[in-house]
Amino acid sequence: MVGIWGFIPHHRVLEEDTILQQQQEFEHSIHKSGSESDVVESIDENTEKNDKEILISKRISSDNEKEHENENNLEVEIQDFDVDYDYVPYKFGEKTYKIREIRDEANRPWWKVFDEFEYRNTKSEAKSYKWYKWFPEGTSSAEKKLLVKLDIFLAFYSFVGYWVKYVDSANLNNAYVSGMKENLGMKGNDLINTQTVFTVGQIVFEIPWIFLLPRIPITYGLTIAELFWAAFTIGTYRVKTVSALQAIRFFVGASEAAYFPCIHFLLGSWYLPHEVGRRGALFYIGQFLGVLTSGLLQSATFKNLSGNGGLEGWRWMFIVDGGISFGVALLAFICIPGTPAKCYSLFLTDDEIRLARRRMKKNGTDVNQSTKALFDLPTWKKAFSTWHVYFLGFINILGFNSNNTSSGSFVLWLKSLKKYDTVMINNLSTVPPALGILYVLIICVGADITRKRFLFVSLSFLLNFIGNTILAVWDVSYGAKWFAFCFGYWSWSQSSVFNPLISDFFRKDTDVRAVAWMAIYIIGLQSSAWIGRLIWPTTASPRFHVGFSTCAAFSIGFAVFIGIAYFFYKNDERRESLENGIYLYNSETGDIPQFVLDHPEFVEKNRYD
Structure with missing residues (x-):
């Protein structure tokens, strides 16, 4: 339902959302005050506490009734997505778990250590995944339709958006070997310093997104950032000095800060672990295609526009790139769906939004809309109290600095040979990123269809x-260098x-996921x-001996x-197997x-046959 704003994306509030938000705000108020009675008294000092408890109980009951009513309206077999289907309750301590499979680990073979989803999927769920099928067996037509819509809008936009980002980023290296160096009088380390300034702008403006990411409408936030990106890219054509170039590249980097974390946050909010790799492949193909297209x-532009209007060819490149970026900003406004909890899509139905939420709940992903304060201390404590941020942050340092392509080393090597003109250098610079598209497909699709994410990351x-x-x-030899440079995009x-x-890793809490993911990325x-x-x-x-x-x-x-x-990861998943419904x-x-003896129908016999 498009609503009163017609074609303008707006917050899609479902019937159950209002009551759910009231519940969350009430629970959060209790959490902040430390006393439920204080919160109840603050609602209305003239009403007895018992009356408030009855009111809250009615809200919860009403929410449950509405949820059951909505389930009846879905055009799918709801048991395929409802986290409550086919389970037996098991109480351990103060918590009750919904057990879907009782598993005997006797005779567990050594090769199961490579099964990433061993403690997350039941035997029947594991069998439904076939590497040669795009959708797992049993996927309903409604779920397929939802995924196709997400692919058309979210995945496609992520591809186009990243394409134009890298057109606008890689053009600096191309411009450098196409006359910018001489026109601006660049010398020494001016190129690497300019690249560093771009990165600094990006880093500085990443920090606000730690607080904003789960709370603001991503549809609007990312569109505004895209518009600034386009404006600063076009503005680059006016620079006359190296300092002016570096200043405007700082703001280009600042404008890009929102894109990468927002897209990954959205992909993790809509797609399941075995689905996101293929969509992520499309996303990253956009990067390599951007470098190639640049x-x-x-x-x-050097061949056809150089000298037009009294401008050098490299200046026209920034004008062309910026114009394309404005079009992509409009595409972002139309295509970005928001999140399942806070959806802004013009193209998803209410039932499809509910279905999306159920899919993610079944995976254990938190789909609740954040009602926490801008800085919620318990959330930050939870994010930084485990090994994940520190260890994965260290790994990310290695990953960010294992790539030689951003340095422009390939085009600088080509230019040093003094055997190619400017046009040929720019044409040859497209070969490694073109091969990078193949590498992305191998790693991302391979990780999806084999369900071996860690293994394929290591392979790259x-x-x-x-x-x-x-x-x-x-x-x-010359040929060996070509071969090596063509391997440069494996790291990305x-x-x-x-x-x-x-x-x-952080799927069970949206706010923690936003803080932890951003922290690891910024590190x-x-x-x-x-x-x-x-x-x-x-x-x-x-x-570049030190670099390589x-x-x-x-x-x-x-x-x-x-x-x-x-x-x-495997230790964590095994420890949390009860939360995943596996005893x-x-x-x-x-x-x-005794629990096993009481429920033989849930025992998966011959699990490791």
Whole structure:
């Protein structure tokens, strides 16, 4: 239902949302005051506490009744998505769990250690996933329709948005070898310093999104950021000095700050773990296509527009890129659906929004709308009280600095050969990112269809290690250098697997997920500002021995430490198996629990046959 605003995206409030929000605000008030009676008295001092409790009880009852009424209106078999289907209650301590499978771990084979979803899926759920099928077996037509809509709008926009981002980012390197260096009098480390200023702007403006991400309408927030990005990109054509270039690149970076975290937050809010890799592949193909297109556009503008209006070809490149960016900003306004909890989509029905929420609930993902304060201390304590932020943040430092492509080392090497003109250099610069598209498909789709996310992330860095090791040696043949530079995009190919994986770690609390994901991202991003400047000084071009050696070492480090993270992940998942609806016992190490004997129908026999 489009609503009174017609084609203007607006908050889609479902019938059950108002009551649910009242419940959340009430519970949060209790949490802040530490006393339910204080909150009840604050509602109305003239009403008895018992009356308030009755009122709250009625609200909860009304919410449940409305939810059941909405279930009857769904055009799907609701038991496929309802987290309450086919379970037996099991009370442990003060908490009651909904057990869907009782599993005997006797004779567990060694190779199950590589099953990432061993403690999250029942046997029947695991069997429904076939690597050669886009949708798991049993997926209803309504769910397929929902996913197709999300692919058309969210996944497609993520692709186009990232494409234009990297057109606008990579054009600096292309402009540098297309006359900008000479026109602005750039020398020494001016190029790497300008790249660093861009990153600093991005880092500084990432920080507000730690607080804003789960709370503001992403549809509007990201659209506004896109408009600023477009304006500053066009403004770059007017620069006359290096300092002016660096100043405007700071604001270009600042405008980009919202895009990457918002897209990954949205992907983690709408797609399940076995779905997000393929959509993330489309997202990251946009990046590589942007780098590829930047070279082609720079080549075309240099050839066809250079001198028009008294402007050099590289200046026209920024004008063309900025114009495209304005169109993408409009696309963002139309396509971004918000989140299932706070949906702004013009194209999803109410029932599809409910279905999306149920899908994510079944995965254990928190889909409640945040009602917490801008800075909620318990949320921050929860985010930083476990190993995840620190260990994954360290891994992200390795990942952010294991890539040689952002340095412009390839085009600088081509220029140093003095055998290609400007047009040919820009054309040849498209080869590695074109291959990067293939690498993304291999890693992201491979991680999805095999359900081996950690393994494919490690594979990408092992291959990246090979390329950077060859370049670190350097004294190899011309063909070997080409081969090594063409391996440069393996390190980025895993990003749309690794970043959703971080979201999956924190799936059970939306606010914690936003804080922790942003913290891990900023830890990695900030390191690239100073490490990049240390290892990629323009004066070391094109040899960059320190840069390539660092990338090789960090690639191996990433592969090793992500393996250690997998060990922690498996321990966490096993410890939380009850929350996932799986009761574990071992018939070989002790007596069979009474709970198992009481519910033989939930025992998965021959689990490891």
